[in-house]
Amino acid sequence: MTATPLATMSDPTAPAPLEPAAQPESFAEWNEIMVARHDPELFHHHPRAVVRFVERRRVRQVVKLLDARPEHRVLEVGCGGGNVIAQVPARERHALDLSHRMARRARERLGTDSRVLLADAEALPYRDGTFDRVICSSVLSHVHLPRQVLKEAYRTLKPGGRLAVSVSYEATIERGIRLAKALGLGRLLLGKPQPKEDVYSSEYHLHRFDPKLLAEMAQDLPPARTVRKVPTFLYPVHLVAVYVKD
Numbered sequence: 001m002t003a004t005p006l007a008t009m010s011d012p013t014a015p016a017p018l019e020p021a022a023q024p025e026s027f028a029e030w031n032e033i034m035v036a037r038h039d040p041e042l043f044h045h046h047p048r049a050v051v052r053f054v055e056r057r058r059v060r061q062v063v064k065l066l067d068a069r070p071e072h073r074v075l076e077v078g079c080g081g082g083n084v085i086a087q088v089p090a091r092e093r094h095a096l097d098l099s100h101r102m103a104r105r106a107r108e109r110l111g112t113d114s115r116v117l118l119a120d121a122e123a124l125p126y127r128d129g130t131f132d133r134v135i136c137s138s139v140l141s142h143v144h145l146p147r148q149v150l151k152e153a154y155r156t157l158k159p160g161g162r163l164a165v166s167v168s169y170e171a172t173i174e175r176g177i178r179l180a181k182a183l184g185l186g187r188l189l190l191g192k193p194q195p196k197e198d199v200y201s202s203e204y205h206l207h208r209f210d211p212k213l214l215a216e217m218a219q220d221l222p223p224a225r226t227v228r229k230v231p232t233f234l235y236p237v238h239l240v241a242v243y244v245k246d
């Protein structure tokens with residue numbers, strides 16, 4: 001498979017394109033290379049205060065809108081290192097990721113009380129109506145079929161269950177980075193250009209989300225109960241939406 005990013009912003013700090021020898025054969029293999037090049041956990045512990053601030057607000061909104069309780073069975077799809085589900089109260093924590101590297105990290109973080117699977121969010125290995133709460137945090141931009149991921153996540157919810165979804169708002173992120181650079185603040189706010197510490201790279205983003213695309217991808221679900229803009233309504237960098245199962 002040749003991975004062709006759909007996002008087009010040219011970013012001089014982005015890592016060099018993959019060498020022909022590293023061209024992945026499958027989506028899972030490509031994703032494995034991407035998480036090695038763009039560590040999903042970096043945002044949670046980023047050296048730059050502004051990035052940590054936005055990430056904390058995003059995760060706080062996901063946890064708040066999810067409204068999980070200690071008696072709930074909770075699933076996170078595309079869990080990365082398990083940073084988000086680790087902050088959620090639950091009777092049972094289930095998490096899955098397509099990447100070996102990330103599933104291993106999530107297992108280490110969540111411990112043996114949680115069940116972490118290596119699985120594809122586009123075809124969830126659970127029966128309908130299994131979970132009280134499902135999290136899909138910063139995943140949809142990176143998957144092949146976001147609409148299918150949302151449909152699957154919703155399918156596994158119990159009636160009355162809640163699905164919390166967070167996506168990056170690509171256009172405002174790009175505008176913010178351009179403005180910071182134009183004002184000479186790029187380095188101050190975002191750090192020395194380092195491929196591993198790239199604040200934003202289009203290479204791993206297959207879809208450019210905004211409110212319209214999120215609504216389009218969620219067309220198999222009921223309308224979002226709430227959509228929050230993070231960090232502020234005035235300058236949204238992420239959208240956090242919650243859907244409630246009929």
Ligand SMILES: C[S@@+](CC[C@H](N)C(=O)[O-])C[C@H]1O[C@@H](n2cnc3c(N)ncnc32)[C@H](O)[C@@H]1O
Pocket residue numbers: 031035040041077078079080081082083084096097098099102119120121122136137138139142143144
């Ligand atoms: C940006 S990270 C988000 C991690 C975590 N949810 C968070 O908010 O910190 C995206 C994750 O989605 C995973 N992923 C991508 N495609 C996937 C798929 N089809 N099924 C399951 N996980 C997938 C990646 O391996 C990666 O760990």
